Amino acid sequence: MRSLKELYRIGYGPSSSHTMGPAHAAEELLRRAPRLDSARVILYGSLAKTGRGHQTDAAILDVLGAERTEVVFDTESTGLPHENTLDLIAYCGGEEIYRMRAMSVGGGAIRIEGEPVKDAGDVYPERSFLEISRLCTRSRMRLSDYVFEREGDEIKEHLSAVWHAMSAAVERGISAVGVLPGGLNVERKARSLYGGGYTGEREADREKRLVSAYAYAVAEENAGGGIVVTAPTCGACGVLPAALRYCSELVGAGEERIIRALAVGGLFGNIVKTNASISGAECGCQAEIGTATSMAAGAIAELYGMPIDRIEYAAETAMEHQLGLTCDPVAGLVQIPCIERNAVAAMRAMDSVMLMRFLTGTRKISFDLVTATMYETGRDLSSHYRETAEGGLAKLYK
Numbered sequence: 001m002r003s004l005k006e007l008y009r010i011g012y013g014p015s016s017s018h019t020m021g022p023a024h025a026a027e028e029l030l031r032r033a034p035r036l037d038s039a040r041v042i043l044y045g046s047l048a049k050t051g052r053g054h055q056t057d058a059a060i061l062d063v064l065g066a067e068r069t070e071v072v073f074d075t076e077s078t079g080l081p082h083e084n085t086l087d088l089i090a091y092c093g094g095e096e097i098y099r100m101r102a103m104s105v106g107g108g109a110i111r112i113e114g115e116p117v118k119d120a121g122d123v124y125p126e127r128s129f130l131e132i133s134r135l136c137t138r139s140r141m142r143l144s145d146y147v148f149e150r151e152g153d154e155i156k157e158h159l160s161a162v163w164h165a166m167s168a169a170v171e172r173g174i175s176a177v178g179v180l181p182g183g184l185n186v187e188r189k190a191r192s193l194y195g196g197g198y199t200g201e202r203e204a205d206r207e208k209r210l211v212s213a214y215a216y217a218v219a220e221e222n223a224g225g226g227i228v229v230t231a232p233t234c235g236a237c238g239v240l241p242a243a244l245r246y247c248s249e250l251v252g253a254g255e256e257r258i259i260r261a262l263a264v265g266g267l268f269g270n271i272v273k274t275n276a277s278i279s280g281a282e283c284g285c286q287a288e289i290g291t292a293t294s295m296a297a298g299a300i301a302e303l304y305g306m307p308i309d310r311i312e313y314a315a316e317t318a319m320e321h322q323l324g325l326t327c328d329p330v331a332g333l334v335q336i337p338c339i340e341r342n343a344v345a346a347m348r349a350m351d352s353v354m355l356m357r358f359l360t361g362t363r364k365i366s367f368d369l370v371t372a373t374m375y376e377t378g379r380d381l382s383s384h385y386r387e388t389a390e391g392g393l394a395k396l397y398k
């Protein structure tokens with residue numbers, strides 16, 4: 001399995017391939033041509049065809065500066081090395097000083113044409129949860145220590161940056177107001193959810209309201225083109241931060257415990273990514289929101305110091321009851337049903353952990369089994385329910 005650095009990526013929403021990747025390419029141009037005083041970026045293929053809807057240009061302009069950058073949508077060129085190709089050209093005093101062709105290859109990663117792929121390779125020899133849990137049980141090691149041992153201590157720095165980016169997205173989201181871009185006229189709701197505003201609220205309702213507010217906050221930031229963390233994707237980026245933020249506030253957990261929780265949550269995401277899929281286009285929303293729910297449940301169970309068996313039980317339950325969940329974003333935007341779904345999933349993650357406080361030793365389904373089941377179910381789903389916006393709510397909503 002690969003490093004958690006490849007799973008948790010920080011960047012511009014709402015799409016890891018259409019905003020996060022191109023923005024990373026723009027950052028790379030700035031690194032390579034720091035003298036640039038103007039720039040031109042040409043988008044091709046899918047980036048050119050759907051880039052306006054996905055706010056690709058806005059993410060690039062944010063990095064390079066709107067006043068000195070021109071973004072061109074070239075829908076005509078063919079023979080591209082990749083469907084998401086872009087050329088980035090830097091100028092200084094009107095002279096071209098640097099040029100590069102980049103490809104946004106998915107998950108926020110980029111490749112530069114003519115350069116070897118930067119690849120850390122596999123850092124985890126184990127692929128399944130069974131292998132990992134056996135190893136940890138034998139060596140009396142927590143799952144988070146297993147992650148630190150395999151990745152090296154520098155992963156803690158990355159996870160700390162991930163947590164700060166997640167927290168910043170929550171803060172921005174619960175203060176923002178207005179309508180999200182894209183034409184669906186979806187109003188931001190995180191702020192009013194966070195504010196509450198009705199008397200006699202029961203404690204259980206307050207908990208659900210706050211968790212939902214955090215999830216809405218991050219998912220709305222994503223839909224609005226703000227900076228988020230893929231967990232495991234942009235569309236499902238609100239689940240883990242919402243549940244982890246609420247639970248860490250509840251128990252007064254400091255950053256060290258939160259980093260351990262993120263390590264364990266990431267481990268579950270990595271297992272799904274390695275053995276199945278985290279892509280809504282490939283396996284429906286169960287692969288995105290389902291995986292995010294498992295990640296959140298595993299993270300909270302670690303935060304609460306549960307033993308490995310219960311952590312697995314929580315992560316497995318979180319996924320099991322989302323099997324078959326379809327991907328049907330209205331108008332292809334990551335708004336309806338995605339934003340609300342993040343909130344429901346965050347609550348489901350917490351419910352799964354709560355259940356595991358009482359149930360143990362009776363489990364019949366393993367995390368590896370539910371992962372394999374999700375993959376098979378996803379492959380059997382009609383393509384209408386795999387991010388095509390041709391089925392479900394996307395088809396029937398007018």
Ligand code: SF4
Nearest residue numbers: 235280285288327338
């Ligand atoms: S419905 Fe589709 S686009 Fe929306 S969160 Fe789920 S997988 Fe992502």
